[in-house]
Amino acid sequence: MQLSSLIEENFRLTERQKKGLKKMGLKIIRDLLFYFPSRYESFSERKNIIDLKEGEKTTIYGKINEIKAEKSWRKRRYYTEAMVSDQTGFIAAIWFNQPFVSKILKPEDKVALTGKIANSKKGLYIANPVYEKISSYEALGEGAGILAIYSETRGISSRWLRFAIQKILKSFFTKDRPSLTKDDPLLIDPIPENILTNYHLPSLKSALIFIHTPQKLSDAEAARKRFSFEEIFFIQLARLKERKKHDEHHSFSIKISDKELNDFLSIFPFELTSAQKKAIEHIINDFSKQSAMSRLLEGDVGSGKTAVAVVASYAIVKNGYQVAYMAPTEILAQQHFQSFINYFSQLRLTTKIGLITSSECKKYPSKINPKEPTHISRPQLLKWVGNGEIPILIGTHSLIQKSVEFENLALVIIDEQHRFGTRQRAVLAKEKSDKIPHLLSMTATPIPRTLALTVYSDLDLSLLDEMPPARQKIITEIIAPNQRHKSYKKIREEINNGRQAYVICPLIETGKIEAKNVTDEAKRLKKEVFPEFEIGILHGRILPKEKEKILQDFRKNKIQILVSTSVIEVGIDVPNATVILIEGAERFGLAQLHQLRGRVMRSNHQSYCFIFTDANSDKTRERLNALVSAKNGFELAEYDLQFRGPGELSGAKQWGISDIGMEALKNIKMVEAARQEAQKIISEDPDLKKYPLILERLRNQNKEIHFE
Numbered sequence: 001m002q003l004s005s006l007i008e009e010n011f012r013l014t015e016r017q018k019k020g021l022k023k024m025g026l027k028i029i030r031d032l033l034f035y036f037p038s039r040y041e042s043f044s045e046r047k048n049i050i051d052l053k054e055g056e057k058t059t060i061y062g063k064i065n066e067i068k069a070e071k072s073w074r075k076r077r078y079y080t081e082a083m084v085s086d087q088t089g090f091i092a093a094i095w096f097n098q099p100f101v102s103k104i105l106k107p108e109d110k111v112a113l114t115g116k117i118a119n120s121k122k123g124l125y126i127a128n129p130v131y132e133k134i135s136s137y138e139a140l141g142e143g144a145g146i147l148a149i150y151s152e153t154r155g156i157s158s159r160w161l162r163f164a165i166q167k168i169l170k171s172f173f174t175k176d177r178p179s180l181t182k183d184d185p186l187l188i189d190p191i192p193e194n195i196l197t198n199y200h201l202p203s204l205k206s207a208l209i210f211i212h213t214p215q216k217l218s219d220a221e222a223a224r225k226r227f228s229f230e231e232i233f234f235i236q237l238a239r240l241k242e243r244k245k246h247d248e249h250h251s252f253s254i255k256i257s258d259k260e261l262n263d264f265l266s267i268f269p270f271e272l273t274s275a276q277k278k279a280i281e282h283i284i285n286d287f288s289k290q291s292a293m294s295r296l297l298e299g300d301v302g303s304g305k306t307a308v309a310v311v312a313s314y315a316i317v318k319n320g321y322q323v324a325y326m327a328p329t330e331i332l333a334q335q336h337f338q339s340f341i342n343y344f345s346q347l348r349l350t351t352k353i354g355l356i357t358s359s360e361c362k363k364y365p366s367k368i369n370p371k372e373p374t375h376i377s378r379p380q381l382l383k384w385v386g387n388g389e390i391p392i393l394i395g396t397h398s399l400i401q402k403s404v405e406f407e408n409l410a411l412v413i414i415d416e417q418h419r420f421g422t423r424q425r426a427v428l429a430k431e432k433s434d435k436i437p438h439l440l441s442m443t444a445t446p447i448p449r450t451l452a453l454t455v456y457s458d459l460d461l462s463l464l465d466e467m468p469p470a471r472q473k474i475i476t477e478i479i480a481p482n483q484r485h486k487s488y489k490k491i492r493e494e495i496n497n498g499r500q501a502y503v504i505c506p507l508i509e510t511g512k513i514e515a516k517n518v519t520d521e522a523k524r525l526k527k528e529v530f531p532e533f534e535i536g537i538l539h540g541r542i543l544p545k546e547k548e549k550i551l552q553d554f555r556k557n558k559i560q561i562l563v564s565t566s567v568i569e570v571g572i573d574v575p576n577a578t579v580i581l582i583e584g585a586e587r588f589g590l591a592q593l594h595q596l597r598g599r600v601m602r603s604n605h606q607s608y609c610f611i612f613t614d615a616n617s618d619k620t621r622e623r624l625n626a627l628v629s630a631k632n633g634f635e636l637a638e639y640d641l642q643f644r645g646p647g648e649l650s651g652a653k654q655w656g657i658s659d660i661g662m663e664a665l666k667n668i669k670m671v672e673a674a675r676q677e678a679q680k681i682i683s684e685d686p687d688l689k690k691y692p693l694i695l696e697r698l699r700n701q702n703k704e705i706h707f708e
């Protein structure tokens with residue numbers, strides 16, 4: 001058996017198993033070895049059925065006596081009911097909305113069930129238990145008393161995974177295979193030994209054994225700690241190495257005098273906040289250095305990042321260079337284009353601004369109407385960008401296509417995308433010069449400090465932790481279902497006062513989960529609640545052109561209520577909208593809800609956020625209450641991390657961090673330690689000459705990171 005050999009060459013697999021493995025992304029033996037248990041069960045927690053009490057979460061071991069799938073007609077949902085027995089008694093097990101359970105578990109099967117004991121008219125039952133077939137009670141945990149439980153998929157059971165992984169462990173880690181390092185370099189520990197010793201982390205080999213077959217839970221914990229440290233450590237190494245390389249490139253020296261800057265700022269219609277001023281100071285200071293700026297501007301929605309971007313752009317344009325501003329979606333690109341036009345026209349500057357997206361190109365100002373932009377052809381736009389006539393180009397990913405060439409690009413601004421590396425910057429700069437442009441990345445996504453330290457370790461940080469003054473504080477309320485009409489009344493009032501509203505639903509159409517969807521809810525609102533208003537819908541499946549039309553109509557107040565999924569989360573700016581009503585709020589992360597709420601905090605009008613939830617547990621209420629009490633998005637992100645667990649951090653997967661890596665994020669000490677060690681290595685040995693294993697690992701890691 002080789003780590004790189006295919007699983008199907010080493011195990012006899014049914015077609016279903018092959019499919020299951022494929023779905024799980026498990027292909028070679030190594031993949032299995034690094035497929036970690038999602039949790040553990042220990043014998044000591046085992047309960048006899050006769051001792052079960054309502055409300056406790058527990059594991060029982062028993063035999064299935066009967067099992068059937070049913071459909072409850074009244075509630076129109078499926079459930080599966082089984083009767084399970086052990087030596088001491090019987091209990092029902094009920095799975096809601098999981099009819100397939102009856103295809104997996106059969107009468108006479110021996111099972112371990114973990115779940116909460118609930119009570120109904122018919123007596124106690126175990127609700128929605130996690131289940132696993134077991135061969136015999138004694139076989140559990142191979143006598144060690146601790147059983148590794150793996151996430152399953154159709155065709156691949158936790159039990160099969162345990163069996164396969166134990167076989168692999170035996171094959172690699174027995175005495176008659178001492179030379180595994182020669183065969184399988186992937187099993188050499190990439191973490192330097194002194195680091196393992198310093199932080200009491202088990203070696204790779206011990207950790208693999210501990211994580212799959214722990215003798216005690218503390219072994220498993222130690223192993224998990226090691227792997228989460230490892231993941232964070234290598235992400236940081238990669239980022240820091242990239243930063244080091246990046247700092248070797250020269251960039252454009254941008255000079256702007258205090259007077260020029262102050263003159264420019266004095267024509268703003270408002271006084272900048274001190275946080276904005278500080279961020280501008282950082283940027284102007286970076287511009288004066290030899291190496292390129294790599295800065296992240298992080299601030300809550302409405303904290304005024306655009307003004308900072310405008311000032312930075314002005315400095316660049318004033319020096320005769322160009323700016324590229326990239327947004328993640330077409331809607332946002334359009335909007336930034338409009339904001340830039342607003343700023344520059346207010347400032348009475350005739351700076352030309354271009355827009356490029358996959359569906360259209362525009363230029364500001366239009367020859368006919370100097371206050372408006374005009375459509376131009378793509379070749380025309382590219383020509384003017386190429387000869388430097390258009391100094392500011394705003395767009396989507398279309399910006400980094402080969403055909404787009406700048407005359408002298410000196411600043412790249414990126415909105416809500418922070419994984420934009422040196423490589424892309426070099427693409428934008430092309431071979432015209434050996435210099436690379438400055439980078440200003442912007443985000444309103446509040447993330448916990450530990451995550452920031454990890455994924456942003458290559459960026460310098462400017463925080464906009466202060467809101468522009470004179471904003472009224474938003475009124476956030478969690479609304480009980482029977483008070484729904486009151487929120488509608490408020491919405492009607494606001495609209496009659498000339499304002500507008502958003503209604504957010506978790507789904508686009510009716511789906512498997514029970515939650516409100518945009519399509520039906522918009523129809524219902526029009527028919528039953530707001531027949532007198534124009535209602536529009538917006539979601540990810542609507543074509544860009546159409547989307548833009550809907551947004552235009554909303555901006556012009558031709559649409560009063562916009563029913564949408566969370567797509568509007570990323571920065572839509574319609575200051576006249578003052579109410580947002582969120583359905584099924586328990587399905588969103590707190591930080592995400594906060595961002596949604598930010599959509600209506602964009603003017604001096606009083607704004608409202610009404611939150612509805614279908615889940616009425618205390619925990620959900622407590623969590624949602626944090627929205628009312630938290631001071632800012634960062635506080636909410638920390639709250640999410642502590643209370644929902646790292647795996648549930650909203651959008652966590654987008655950072656390319658696995659579940660086990662996420663475990664480290666609860667531990668600031670560990671993240672700081674990993675960072676410190678990574679920094680030490682990179683500053684002492686930037687090319688990693690003394691660390692061939694680390695270099696190799698980073699190479700493999702890079703292969704797996706796909707930039708968009």
Ligand code: ADP
Pocket residue numbers: 270271272273276299300301302303304305306307444468469573602
């Ligand atoms: P962000 O991009 O950070 O969410 P924006 O840049 O869109 O925020 O700014 C939100 C609103 O606040 C805009 O209408 C902008 O004109 C206004 N604004 C920005 N800075 C200030 C300030 N210092 N004082 C008053 N209003 C401001």
Ligand code: MG
Pocket residue numbers: 305306571
């Ligand atoms: Mg913005």
